[in-house]
Amino acid sequence: MLIEDYDLEVESVPCEPGSEEFAAIVRLNVDISPVLPYLNRTLRGAVYIAQAPSLAWKKGGRNIAFWPYKIAIGHLEDRAEAQKVAQGLVDLVNRTWERREEIEPDYEMHKRPGPMDIYKLLPRTNCKGCGQPTCFVFATKLAMGQVRLEDCTPLQEPQYAGQQAQLAELLAVDMPAIGRRE
């Protein structure tokens, strides 16, 4: 087991006084940088920076950053959720480390798609059905994770199936797992 113990710090978002969202830092007493290239291989949409080293990932609408001695988590509702998410991430790191011989490490930085990459795959009808003034504004917000792919109504039509699938792949849409209850 790589991480045997950790401390959890939960606080309101410093740049947003009065915000109802929380951020958390999982403080580790072990350097997890060796596991980052393995997580880079297995986590969809992760961005690995070898020089830092760090690995950024979005999961369930949360921003997560793995650093050598800490894991930072954003967009949390409360302390209970922070504890659950932190434990899940620690388990993820430990499981990945234990299975590292089965995984080929990936040291490359995979760029996140920009607004133009997304825009090119949208129906570009400027229908405003998503509540945005243009498809490019929608693409920009999609790149930042502020809107959802399913908010684009025309994209759900059969003739755009291929583009919808490409966008889902490009944006690394969450794919859950199914486990057995203990």
Add this chain to the structure above:
Amino acid sequence: MAYKELRQQVEALKRQLTQAFVEDTVSALLRQGEDVGGGVNAFRLVKHLLGNPSLRDVEVVWAYERLKPALRSALEQIPSLYYFEGD
């Protein structure tokens, strides 16, 4: 694979996604081993259910989006299994 063909396979599969079928399938995959993030990842499940291990990620994501309501509905009736997001 053409999306038209994939859509037909997905529609046929939806009709088979009963509680017992999903439970048996997931249990069999769990016995084969857990994925890196824990449990059975939806990628593996969808490829298995569609009987096509060579499906591309983009096709699996597309198929999963269409199977999700039926899968979720079946899973909600299986107390021993649960969805988790790796976090």
